[in-house]
Amino acid sequence: MASHCFAEKGFRVFGVDISAVAVDWARSRFAASGLSGCFDQGDVCDLAHYPDATFDVVFDGSCFHCLIGPQRAACLKALHRVLAANGTLIISSMCGAPKQRTDLDRYDAHSGVLMVNGHPWRTLKPLDALIAEIADAGFMLVGQAVNVNPWWDHATLVYHQAPSPPVKAQACF
Incomplete structure (x- = not known):
């Protein structure tokens, strides 16, 4: 752990x-x-009990791939809020299509969701889509490693908060 x-x-x-x-x-x-x-x-999608910019490091211990649909954006928004300005986010997530026939039969490639007993079970996005999803939430990728497995791959992605765009000077007349 x-x-x-x-x-x-x-x-x-x-x-x-x-x-x-x-x-x-x-x-x-x-x-x-x-x-x-x-x-x-x-719930990692609602971290309201933690003040803004509380943590220097946030480590996802293989939780992110357990989130489905809008939960993912909510989680990333919550993580962005609690991460300090110069903080580091580490995401450890399953990625890519399953490699076993039984899992492929239950995998929706369009949504990246693996189903179990007719219910969404895990999100397995292709690596580039996973990286983009996190970047779109305001994080900048600074490192990555992928562990290739016979069932599905597992990515460890390291991010910093993306710099905020500069505020343009405005004059009021």
């Missing part, structure tokens, strides 16, 4: 997960290691 590694290096760690089981697991693991961290059950 990335948060464990950050805490071992002395960083203050906060975590959000929609699953109470995952939050309890993280709390237990930290306690067993003598580490401190603040873990909350919540």
Whole structure:
């Protein structure tokens, strides 16, 4: 768990997960290691309980590909808001079409959504579309690595906030 590694290096760690089981697991693991961290059950698409520009680093621990449709834009908007101006966003996400026949049969290439039992399960966009989606939310790609797997690929993407466009001087007469 990335948060464990950050805490071992002395960083203050906060975590959000929609699953109470995952939050309890993280709390237990930290306690067993003598580490401190603040873990909350919540929705990564609504981080209203965190003030603006709170975090220097935001690490997505393989959550982003679990978001479907408008959840993705809402999450990126929330992350942009809580990330400090010179902060770093790290996204760890499945990407590209599935490589196994059983998964390909359940994959909608147009939307990039993999279905399970008739319900959206994961978003698997092609790498270039994933990069563009995050860039369109106001982030600038500064690094990337792709782990090629037999079932689907997994990208680690590193972003900074994109510089704001300059404000043009306006004269009022």
